[in-house]
Amino acid sequence: QLQLVESGGGLVQAGGSLRLSCAASGRSLYSYAVGWFRQGPGMEREFVAAISWTGRSTGYADSVKGRFTISRNNANTMVYLQMNFLKPEDTAVYYCAADYRRLGYVTSESEYEVWGPGNQVTVSA
Numbered sequence: 001q002l003q004l005v006e007s008g009g010g011l012v013q014a015g016g017s018l019r020l021s022c023a024a025s026g027r028s029l030y031s032y033a034v035g036w037f038r039q040g041p042g043m044e045r046e047f048v049a050a051i052s053w054t055g056r057s058t059g060y061a062d063s064v065k066g067r068f069t070i071s072r073n074n075a076n077t078m079v080y081l082q083m084n085f086l087k088p089e090d091t092a093v094y095y096c097a098a099d100y101r102r103l104g105y106v107t108s109e110s111e112y113e114v115w116g117p118g119n120q121v122t123v124s125a
Helices: none
Strands: 003-007 010-013 018-025 032-039 046-051 058-060 068-072 078-083 092-100 119-124
Touching: 003 092, 018 032, 018 092, 018 119, 032 068, 032 078, 046 068, 046 078, 058 068, 078 092
Parallel strands: 010 119
Antiparallel strands: 003 018, 018 078, 032 046, 032 092, 046 058, 068 078, 092 119
């Protein structure tokens, strides 16, 4: 059974960078699209980025486009979210999630079957 766990979060100053990792265990991410979502204080969880299982297709929320980059390793065991030029409004708990599909990716969290426990990212002004 697929399980996910996020790591790499922490406290960073505005303008800084962090790289989040999503590690799969139990089975590989073969045929799984992976998305990153976040939930800020007092806010609903929102889509951040997603990548198809082949890595050929990626998508981003407008709020992070040009600053964040999603990628995955060839072994299909890890997915990364490189976050640059961080802003205080990026402060949130970040979740990775997996969706079994053969093509593309989706942005709706209801489509994702497996979720990690979340990892806190705090950006100070």
